[in-house]
Amino acid sequence: MNDKLNRDAAQGAGQPQGASRARGASNGLVAIMAKEFRRFFTDRRMVITTLLLPGLMIYATYSVMGSAMQTMFSVSEDYEYQVAAVNLPASIKPLTEQAGLDFVEIDPASTEQIAQIKQRLSEKDYDLLAVFPADFDARLQSTLGGDAPPSTTPDIELYYNSTHTQSATAHSLALGLLDSYKNALLPLFSVNANSDVAYDLVTKEDEAGFMLSMLLPMFMMIVLFSGAIGVAPESIAGEKERGTIATILVTPLKRWQLALGKVVSLSCIALLGGASSFIGLMASLPRMLGASGAPAGDGPGVLLYSTTDYLMLLLVIISTLLLFIGLISLLSAFARSVKEAGTLVSPLMILVMVIGALGIFSQSAQENLLFYMIPIYNSVQCMVGIFSFTYDTAAIALTLLTNLVLSGVCVVVLTKMFNSERIVFSR
Amino acid sequence: MGGTDTILQVTDLSKTFKLSAKQQRLENTSEKLRRAVDRLSFTVRKSEIYGLLGPNGAGKTTTLRMLATLIRPDSGDALVDGYSVVHEPQQVRSRIGFLTSELKLEEFFTPSYLFDFFARLHNVDPALAAAHKQRLFERFGIGEFSEVKVASLSTGMKQKASLAISIVHDPAIIIFDEPTNGLDVLTARVVTDYLAELRDAGKTIVLSTHIFSLAERLCDSVGIIVGGQMSVSGTLDEVRAGKDLEDRFFDLYQQQAGEAA
Ligand SMILES: Nc1ncnc2c1ncn2[C@@H]1O[C@H](COP(=O)(O)OP(=O)(O)OP(=O)(O)O)[C@@H](O)[C@H]1O
Numbered sequence: 191m192n193d194k195l196n197r198d199a200a201q202g203a204g205q206p207q208g209a210s211r212a213r214g215a216s217n218g219l220v221a222i223m224a225k226e227f228r229r230f231f232t233d234r235r236m237v238i239t240t241l242l243l244p245g246l247m248i249y250a251t252y253s254v255m256g257s258a259m260q261t262m263f264s265v266s267e268d269y270e271y272q273v274a275a276v277n278l279p280a281s282i283k284p285l286t287e288q289a290g291l292d293f294v295e296i297d298p299a300s301t302e303q304i305a306q307i308k309q310r311l312s313e314k315d316y317d318l319l320a321v322f323p324a325d326f327d328a329r330l331q332s333t334l335g336g337d338a339p340p341s342t343t344p345d346i347e348l349y350y351n352s353t354h355t356q357s358a359t360a361h362s363l364a365l366g367l368l369d370s371y372k373n374a375l376l377p378l379f380s381v382n383a384n385s386d387v388a389y390d391l392v393t394k395e396d397e398a399g400f401m402l403s404m405l406l407p408m409f410m411m412i413v414l415f416s417g418a419i420g421v422a423p424e425s426i427a428g429e430k431e432r433g434t435i436a437t438i439l440v441t442p443l444k445r446w447q448l449a450l451g452k453v454v455s456l457s458c459i460a461l462l463g464g465a466s467s468f469i470g471l472m473a474s475l476p477r478m479l480g481a482s483g484a485p486a487g488d489g490p491g492v493l494l495y496s497t498t499d500y501l502m503l504l505l506v507i508i509s510t511l512l513l514f515i516g517l518i519s520l521l522s523a524f525a526r527s528v529k530e531a532g533t534l535v536s537p538l539m540i541l542v543m544v545i546g547a548l549g550i551f552s553q554s555a556q557e558n559l560l561f562y563m564i565p566i567y568n569s570v571q572c573m574v575g576i577f578s579f580t581y582d583t584a585a586i587a588l589t590l591l592t593n594l595v596l597s598g599v600c601v602v603v604l605t606k607m608f609n610s611e612r613i614v615f616s617r
Numbered sequence: 618m619g620g621t622d623t624i625l626q627v628t629d630l631s632k633t634f635k636l637s638a639k640q641q642r643l644e645n646t647s648e649k650l651r652r653a654v655d656r657l658s659f660t661v662r663k664s665e666i667y668g669l670l671g672p673n674g675a676g677k678t679t680t681l682r683m684l685a686t687l688i689r690p691d692s693g694d695a696l697v698d699g700y701s702v703v704h705e706p707q708q709v710r711s712r713i714g715f716l717t718s719e720l721k722l723e724e725f726f727t728p729s730y731l732f733d734f735f736a737r738l739h740n741v742d743p744a745l746a747a748a749h750k751q752r753l754f755e756r757f758g759i760g761e762f763s764e765v766k767v768a769s770l771s772t773g774m775k776q777k778a779s780l781a782i783s784i785v786h787d788p789a790i791i792i793f794d795e796p797t798n799g800l801d802v803l804t805a806r807v808v809t810d811y812l813a814e815l816r817d818a819g820k821t822i823v824l825s826t827h828i829f830s831l832a833e834r835l836c837d838s839v840g841i842i843v844g845g846q847m848s849v850s851g852t853l854d855e856v857r858a859g860k861d862l863e864d865r866f867f868d869l870y871q872q873q874a875g876e877a878a
C-alpha cells in the first residue's frame with residue numbers, strides 16, 4: 191500500500207488518545223512474536239506433539255533398528271557354527287578348534303547326506319561344508335617334496351552361502367585357517383602376521399562420520415521440513431481460515447512486522463522441534479553405529495564432532511529452517527485453509543526428500559562453491575561436509591548468505607501477500 | 618455538506634470484484650465482474666451514529682471494509698478524520714475501531730490476553746490499557762470471563778469481548794458491520810446501548826444494517842444503498858420525509874428498479 195508516503199510524515203498530529211509513538215515500531219513485532227510463542231508453549235498438546243514426540247520416536251525407532259541390524263550383520267560370540275567336513279585330514283584336525291569351527295565328519299560314501307547339507311546351505315540352515323581329497327596329506331607331502339606334477343595339487347572345496355551372515359563368517363574363518371596352515375608349511379612371505387597390530391588405520395571419526403554423512407543430511411532435512419510443516423500452515427493458513435488475521439490487519443501494525451514476526455517465531459519453534467529430533471538421534475547413535483560395524487566408542491556419537499562443527503551445523507540448520515518456514519508460509523498464505531496449505535506444501539516436501547536423498551550418494555561435500563547458491567541442495571551439501579569432516583567454511587558462509595537472502599525475499603513477498611485483499615479475503 | 622464538524626467524507630467510492638468461476642456458478646450468473654460499490658458518496662458528522670442501510674448484497678460490507686482500509690477502492694476516496702484511506706491507511710487504522718462478525722478473536726486465547734495484545738499492536742501505553750480494560754470489561758460483564766479461552770465463551774460474550782477489544786485504543790471513529798447480527802435481544806441491547814453511550818461521549822459511529830427498526834431507533838443519520846449506489850443520505854428525518862423508514866426504502870427500491878428496467 192501507499193503507506194510509504196506517510197510512514198514518517200504527519201505522525202505527531204492528531205494522535206488518538208492513549209497512543210504513544212515513543213516506544214518505537216518494534217513493539218508490534220515483539221507482540222506478534224510473543225503471541226506465537228504463547229500460542230505454542232501454553233498448548234500442552236502442541237508441545238507434546240512437536241517437541242517431545244519427535245525426539246522420543248526417533249530414539250525408539252533407531253534404537254530398535256540398530257539392534258535389528260546388529261543381529262542381522264554380525265554373529266554373536268557364543269554362536270556354534272554348523273560345519274561339516276568330508277575326509278577331514280589328520281594334519282588339519284588339531285587346528286580346527288582354535289578357529290572355532292567344530293567340524294562334523296561325514297563319510298565320503300554317503301552322497302545323500304552331502305547333498306542334504308548342500309540343500310540346507312542354500313536354505314541358510316547350515317553354515318559350511320568342506321570337502322577334502324581322500325589322500326590330502328599324502329598328496330600334500332609329494333607336492334612339498336617337489337616330485338609331483340602341479341596338476342596333482344590337492345584342491346579343497348568349501349561350500350557356503352554368502353547371503354547368510356553365519357555361513358559367510360564360517361567361510362572366512364575356514365579360509366583363514368587353511369591359509370595360515372599353508373603359510374606354516376611354506377613360509378615364502380607373510381602379510382599382517384602380527385596379530386597385536388591394528389593394520390586398518392581407519393579412524394573412529396572416519397568410519398562413524400562416513401555412516402553419518404550418508405544418512406544424516408537427508409534425515410535432518412526431513413526432520414526440519416516436517417517441523418516447519420507442523421507450525422507454519424496452522425499459524426498462517428489457519429489464522430486466515432478462521433478470520434483472525436484480518437483482525438490484526440485493521441490495526442496500525444505494519445505488514446512487514448506481521449510477516450517477519452511470524453517467520454522468525456515459527457522458525458524458533460520449529461528449531462526446538464528439530465533439536466528434539468536431533469537429540470533423539472544422537473542418543474540412539476551408539477546402537478546404530480555399533481550395528482554398522484563402526485566403532486561406537488564409549489560415548490555417544492555426539493563426541494565425534496568439535497564445538498566448531500556443531501556451531502556450523504547449528505547455523506546451517508537455522509538458515510535452512512528460516513527458508514523452509516518462509517517458503518511454507520508463502521504457500522500457506524496463498525491457501526484458503528490449513529488443509530489446502532498441506533496440499534500445496536507436499537510437492538515441496540518431495541523435492542526436499544529427493545535432494546536430501548542425493549546427499550546419501552555424495553562421499554564428501556560438493557567442492558564447487560557455485561552449487562552452494564542453490565537452496566536446499568546447499569544445506570544438504572553443508573551437512574554432508576560437516577558430518578564427513580570435509581567442509582569448506584566459504585561454502586557454509588555462502589549457504590548461510592543464500593538462505594538468509596532468500597528468507598528475506600520470502601518475508602517481503604509475504605508482506606505483499608498480507609497487503610493483498612485478494613489473498614486475505616479470497617473467496 | 619462537509620462542514621467543519623465532518624469527520625468522515627466519502628467521495629465517489631467504487632469497488633468492482635472479479636467473480637471467480639466458482640462464484641459465478643454459485644450465484645448462477647455469467648457476469649465476470651461485480652460492481653459491488655458504485656460511486657458512493659456520503660458524509661458523516663462528528664458524534665453521530667450513521668447507518669448504512671440496504672438489502673443483502675447492496676455493498677454495505679464492501680464499503681465498510683474500504684473505510685477500514687482492509688480493501689482498496691478502485692476509484693474515489695474517503696477521508697477519515699482528514700486522512701485518506703487510499704494514501705494514508707496507517708493513519709486511518711490508528712483512528713478507527715472496526716468490528717464485524719467475520720473478524721474473529723483467536724479462540725485459543727483469553728479476552729484479557731487479547732486485549733493486551735491488541736493494545737500493543739495499537740501502541741497504547743500499558744498503564745492506560747490496563748485501566749481501559751478494567752473499565753470496559755466491567756461495563757460488559759466480561760470480568761469473570763476475562764481469563765476464559767474465547768473458544769469457551771458464548772456468542773454474546775464473544776461479541777462483547779470483540780467490541781471491547783476493537784476499541785482498545787479509544788478510537789474516534791467506530792465502524793461496525795451488522796452490530797446485532799446473531800445476538801439475542803438482551804445482548805443486542807447491551808451493544809446498541811453502548812454505541813449510543815459512545816456517541817454521547819463524542820465518538821462517531823458508522824454501522825451497517827438491514828434492520829430498519831434498529832436504524833430508526835439508533836441512528837442520527839442514515840444512507841440507503843441499493844445495488845452499490847447511494848439512493849439517499851441525510852439525517853433520519855430528512856431521509857424518512859415523514860414516512861416510515863421501511864416504506865421509504867420500498868419507494869426508493871421500486872424507483873431504482875423502474876429506472877433499471
Ligand atoms: N471478495 C469478493 N469477491 C467477489 N465478490 C464479492 C466479494 N465481496 C463481496 N462481493 C460481492 O459484492 C456484492 C456486495 O457484497 P457486500 O458483502 O458488500 O454486501 P452487503 O451489503 O454487506 O450484504 P449483506 O447484507 O448480505 O451482508 C455482493 O454481490 C457480493 O457477492
Ligand SMILES: [Mg+2]
Pocket residue numbers: 677678679794
Ligand atoms: Mg454484509
